[in-house]
Amino acid sequence: MKIAFVGFGGVGQALAEILEDKKEVLSKQYGLNATVVAVSDMMKGAAYDPDGLNIPQLLTAVREEGRVDAYPNAKEYGLDSLETIKHTNADLIVEVTFTDVQTGQPAIDHCEAAFKHGKSVVTTNKGPVALKLEELQAVANENSCFFGFEGTVMSGTPALRLPKTTLMGNDIYEVVGILNGTTNYILTEMEKGLSFDQALKQAQEFGYAEADPTSDIEGYDVRYKAAILSHYVMGEKVNALDIPCTGIADLTDEMIQSAINENKRWKLLARIRKTDQGVEVRVGPEKIDATHPLASVQGATNAILYECDLSGPIMLTGAGAGLKETGFSLLIDLIHAYQVDQKISVS
Incomplete structure (x- = not known):
């Protein structure tokens, strides 16, 4: 070749x-x-x-x-x-x-x-x-x-190959993912007590965030990834710009700590779900129970959860960036x- x-x-x-x-x-x-x-x-x-x-x-x-x-x-x-x-x-x-x-x-x-x-x-x-x-x-x-x-x-984490090969025969009716390591790192550091600005600055110093972090912070990066998952995995083409999208900039220190006190965690999630009206796609921060499989994903790590009719929930986690x-x-x-x-x- x-x-x-x-x-x-x-x-x-x-x-x-x-x-x-x-x-x-x-x-x-x-x-x-x-x-x-x-x-x-x-x-x-x-x-x-x-x-x-x-x-x-x-x-x-x-x-x-x-x-x-x-x-x-x-x-x-x-x-x-x-x-x-x-x-x-x-x-x-x-x-x-x-x-x-x-x-x-x-x-x-x-x-x-x-x-x-x-x-x-x-x-x-x-x-x-x-x-x-x-x-x-x-x-x-x-x-x-x-x-x-x-x-x-x-x-390098095979989020697209897995559903098309290993999970063949399943009806995948929902995909939920932490698809941006920068924002997950920021939220993890805020749980440790840093402010949003402090966590963002640290992410930039470690190379997790760009000098202009807008695409990550506002969820735009995840929105395009959600569009790919909708089309490739769920078979429904959506315009990325039509996907409802909210970033993490409005999450305050108080909101983060309040969630912890409730035994919950804030995560920026892409959610692609089959409904009777078609595939519904959205991106935004969600407060999920600490027992949820994605709640334990920390730092600049990505994870994706496939809800399947035969195998049940299958989660894949790994590095979402790195040369x-x-x-x-x-x-x-x-x-x-x-x-x-x-x-x-x-x-």
């Missing part, structure tokens, strides 16, 4: 490192021999070699020089993202660009271009999946391409893409 990276920030570099570190295991256990042939990053430049780039040298160039094009002896430099997608010999595009989640761009254009040129895509970008999953999947199917987006909801963890989510999709391709080739 020949791979091209479009975007090569921390997540892309983490995946490249995983591919190098685990190349023998991937080959022996899965038959996957992945070769990185191209990297294009808007800020770091680009390098292409149809015979493959040396990953250690590539990572050294980026980490020491800050430039992909500091990589020595590539066959070609300077290709932009669309040129890399269209004109290299890559079989699969790892799409990890900085993308506006409200428009899904430039990731949507990258995915469409890749599929139309017969190239599969794996991505961690929420925008394309939340906004245009049906359309993109149709283009992928038309061109016999794989579209993988496991990391869009819970990073290596998100890189792992891409690896899950890479392996799956390879296995799907092998089945098609054999048939």
Whole structure:
């Protein structure tokens, strides 16, 4: 499998490192021999070699020089993202660009271009999946391409693969999740006595929150993830912007402590539920009993609870962020893409 990276920030570099570190295991256990042939990053430049780039040298160039094009002896430099997608010999595009989640761009254009040129895509970008999953999947199917987006909801924790594989045969009638580690960390620290502002500042110092934490604090990040879950798991397409959404900014110290005194906990939850009128989706803080499975989820951790008719409630918990963890989510999709391709080739 020949791979091209479009975007090569921390997540892309983490995946490249995983591919190098685990190349023998991937080959022996899965038959996957992945070769990185191209990297294009808007800020770091680009390098292409149809015979493959040396990953250690590539990572050294980026980490020491800050430039992909500091990589020595590539066959070609300077290709932009669309040129890399269209004109290299890559079989699969790892799409990890900085993308506006409200428009899904430039990731949507990258995915469409890749599929139309017969190239599969794996991505961690929420925008394309939340906004245009049906359309993109149709283009992928038309061109016999794989579209993988496991990391869009819970990073390296397989929140999308689980209901589609392990829980097959169940009717999943409700999904409830803590899908943002930043807000869960803040609420956990407020339970320990910190004010909202103190907890937010600490989250920023530890790298859990961005300098502008609006998307996390107001619940917007969770809203897009809820839209993905509704469409992919429950089969109902919803516009992310139509999902009722409330963040945690209005939760006071008194509200947090009062809940504790009632043996309850505040959590920012996405709730996707089947009703007689269709699927109902909402995002907002809820005060849940301390005995609820999600109440014990602490810190910058994510968790998701599937309510199933046959197996009963199934909960999955794990890291909802982190470079290596998100890189792992891409690896899950890479392996799956390879296995799907092998089945098609054999048939």
